[in-house]
Amino acid sequence: MIQFILNQKLISTETPSGENLLQFIREHQHLKGTKVGCREGDCGACTVLVGTLVNNAVEYRTVTSCLASLASVAGKHVVTVEGLNLSDGLNQAQQAIHDHSATQCGFCTPGFVVSMTSIIFDNPKQYQPDDAISGNICRCTGYKSIEKSVNQLDRILNKTEHSLSWYIQNRFIPEYFKEIPERLMLTRSDITPLKSDGMRSAGGTDVYVRSSDDLAEQNIQYLHEHNKIILTSEKVIIGAGVTVSQLWESDELIEILPLLRTHLRLISSKQIRNMATVAGNFVNASPIGDLSVLFLALNSELTIRNNSGSTRKLPLKSFFLDYKTIDLHPDELIETIEFEKPKSNFFYNFEKVSKRQYLDIASVNSAISFSFDKQILKNVNIAIGGVSAVPKYLTKTSEFLSDKKIDENLFREANDILQSEISPISDIRGTESYKRLLAKQLLFQHFLVFTQNMSA
Amino acid sequence: MEHTTKNKDSISHVRGTSIFVDDISEIRGTLQGLVFDSPVAHAHITSLDISDAERCTGVVKILTYNDIRGENQIGGIIQDEPLFAEKEIHFQGQAIALILAETLAEAKKAQKLIQLTYTELPVVTSVRQAHKNGRFTNASRTFRKNDAEKIFAKCDYVFEGQVFTNGQEHLYLETQGAYSVPLENGNIKIYSSTQGPTSVQKATAKVLGVPMHRLEVEVNRLGGGFGGKEDQATAWAAMAAVGTQITGRPVKLILDRHSDMRMTGKRHPYESDFKIGLDKNLKIKAYTATFYQNAGAAADLSPAVAERTLFHATNSYNIENVEVTVHSCKTNLPPNTAFRGFGGPQGMFVIEAAISKAAEALGVSAHKIQELNLLKDGDEFPYGQIASETLIQDTWNKAFTTFDIEKNIQQVADFNSKSKYFKKGYALMPITFGISFTNTPMNHARALVHIYQDGSVGISTGAVEMGQSVNTKMVLVATLTLGISPEKIKIETTNTTRVANTSPTAASATADLNGKAVEMACKILSNRLKTESARLLHLTDIKQISIKDNQVFVSEKLVEISWEELVLSAHLQRLSLTENAHYSTPEIHFDKSKEKGHPFAYHVYGTAFTVVSIDCIKGIYEIDSVKIVHDFGKSLSPALDFGQVEGALVQGIGWMTMEELLYNEKGRLLSNSLSGYKVPDIFSVPKIIEILPLETVGHKHAILKSKAVGEPPLMYGIGTYFALENAIKQFNPNYKHKFNSPLTPEKLLNALYDNHPNEF
């Protein structure tokens, strides 16, 4: 049985834990405010809030309910647009949309209302207000009115984190949110029965796109352990279940990799980042996996544990064997990914070009890390996606660049080696020749960003 | 009188209580429909075996063309489109069968067990190939003014070129769908997400083999249409209704996104050839163009779309000698259909390309040629209509002065001279768009207005609400005409039993047509009520009586009769509180045998100035600003009208930049999901959109002088294409215009480095 609170209502259900949350909301609970636009995480019409009890308080995040399993909300608070409605008039997000005529056909609107309300749960030092709606598509308005609505909320919030009762008083969320922490403490958070032969899902943003129907009929293995980021004096150790948003929100990590948030902003949308895990990205093994490329360039190492409890370590660059083939046995799970904590004079950059800059899959992406000592490059690690069967660690190019004096020509010259290491194919993300050109350009872009950073 | 009206649905939208077809509470016993469609684009069907699938748990029936009691035909203009494929398949995604099951999950399992065998036939996706093969969905058309070919010889400059504009997926957020419910005696009620309730009713009646009055089609609202639900909502409604006819049970059929993208037609891709001749003063003397329209596998709305391409082939310019021809080429793609602009954008792109080509060759700015050739009153369009109340020059001038365009252009040049890897480009885009269905017989509408005895009002029209706020405009019209507050007015669903024989909600003309009908009905009711007031007040003349703010006034002085009292009194006097008015646009006519006439009630004008920035390393771009002077007439509701401009502009920009439809040579749609087909998100829209209404008196044929606004602004998006090409030239001096849209990052990067004079 799975228990969770849906808006104000305690749900106890025997529905298989793999059932999709959107389906459950609309078809089992007949709450029709949450809309179906794509069932692939790409439109945001199905956005809901999921609140998790953490130290007696509830942390809310948006997710695309079309990709969420029931298992993933066990013991949590799920809030749909209906659960944001106030008894006497509009909440602030609704009011802002109304004030600026930011709804036309209205189909995307409930999703926007939920996403915009979620701004109150974001740390304003870490997020821009429009990050919250990065996963919401509107085909009618052209977004300008939506931008104005978001700005209106931003003005009211004044880039300050307020208390839950302030949000209630100021009409962001209804009164009943106050009781949720206490109610969640009384809610069962286990997912029983947990069958170990069920399909696996972590964030679900990969498996639910591919196999939602199959998952719906079974109790799944919900992988939600190992969700911490640990920094020691030597290492950065990231749990397999850490989400992209957790990376984003780790101020310690940002201190080491100052551009990381800009990089992560290029990955999917807020809703998806709230769900997507690092291990999911590796195991998905897409040749253009952004996190795979990011971590390859950090020369990372995986820790993998099997059913019997023994672990092994494996460099990430050895993990990807061939197209969608990885070095992972079915009875193994990834536990962590770690990399050496960079010392001073360290540079790290990630570049991604896609048809649409945000919420799109890369045509080509690339990441680089190196340290430098008086203009001499050391320990260069460069990785690239979209140009071979796997996310590619560029061994020869990395070697070529190492121990050389950094200048424009060096990066120009490195291109020949890079080109010899890649083997792009033409597909909907671009022709072979475009991807080769782009690979060259992104290599050069790394150099430009480095020089800009140095001069800044 | 200026209103800051809100969309009347905005409260229910934000609260999530607005009801779309998929949200209707299902009646117990409802069956779920799932379409089985063709996996190939062109083939002979050799066998279709549904027996295993039909034996699946939960499956009630699998429908094929054999189950159709009427005609297996849903073609609108031309009867060339079967509901279910019979012997031949003409495009990938063509419906072959409909699975009806207790649950969708059961239907999906059955779908996998349907066995289809076929022999494949050659697939044609290219218009040039179809043209060569002589395959057309409908007759080619030519509009002619004087003799262009002859004049070319006398021109100082003549340029020729080719243009490609790709299609565009509508991507209405709400996918296609219908819900069909049995009534007694074999009658059926269909809830449909359609822009054309009458089209659904008419086509479905034919398929079912019943008279139209047996079917009631109801539309509450659409989660976006953009033309994609003008004709192409019909199939799903008809299929659901066949299901109800055969099983006697309610049937719901909602397409999932992949099916919707795969099975439905889109904006037509066009390939075009142009030839433009100018004199040395840069006056365009002659222009010819041939448009090869990719109609897809059936005519659908292609003939009408093709026609509008010709109507807008010269955009905002007066050209003395014109000959433009369009061929609707039959290919093995899904039948392409209406999309905001309806062929107009494709036509306008080509003349803009021709001008840019001339400008490139002559080393002048395109906007100089544009400006020198703008339309004036008295000029004759190639289709014979004489330009009147022409405002294109006004919008152009106002844009130049208010936005200080000359200075902006200088700033762009300054930026470019200083920046190595970032470049800016700009373009001007004037638009002149005709309002009316170009098929004159469609320009009519009706409104049914009930005043209930308590003073509340219910209005039915043929207009379909799809986000354009037409219902809000109807409320405004009724409010102003009856003199009562908007809360008293309810706009009913669009239903064929209340308003019959309607034209689809399209051509930007719906608010005009239906609004005029509402205005007429309300005027009659208002006069009747004034007469009743006169009786109550013992006055003989109703001229001095007015109704305002829910009160009766005599010679502008309040008398003690409220709206409610007046209505009740009229009711007790046995006066009718219901009116049904009919409006048909006056003056318009068009003779297709001569291709001349006066097809448009009026034109909408505007000028947009676009500035873009490109990143020459990564080949990506941003739109800095689009500044527009637009002719709204006397806008009934600026907030709503501005929303239409912004939305249409961004859709137009999407068409020109990132929205890339990709079919392979087998006719398979590769850009078949939201992850493979990108529409603008919040980060890709122009950083600044500035809209300035041109102050005008409005037009008498526009509803309360507030001009139609739905489609015209889409074409401002074309400016983005030309601004991008302009920016490319700043980086790569060897670049020559390609006129190949959309200008994706891939094409942009290639353009930046192709044949660049320097090594990189």
Ligand SMILES: Cc1cc2nc3c(=O)[nH]c(=O)nc-3n(C[C@H](O)[C@H](O)[C@H](O)COP(=O)(O)OP(=O)(O)OC[C@H]3O[C@@H](n4cnc5c(N)ncnc54)[C@H](O)[C@@H]3O)c2cc1C
């Ligand atoms: C709309 C959308 C946009 C996207 N955009 C991007 C993008 O921009 N860039 C990008 O790189 N990706 C993108 N993705 C893909 C996806 O979000 C990522 O790959 C994500 O990291 C997958 O993580 P997950 O936890 O959701 O995976 P899941 O779907 O839960 O799992 C994927 C696979 O990983 C396995 N798995 C998960 N955890 C473990 C573990 N600890 N040990 C062993 N196996 C495990 C699962 O069994 C499953 O086979 C996008 C997806 C969507 C839906």
Ligand code: FES
């Ligand atoms: S339905 Fe589109 S994101 Fe879920």
Ligand code: FES
């Ligand atoms: S209002 Fe129609 S999709 Fe946003």
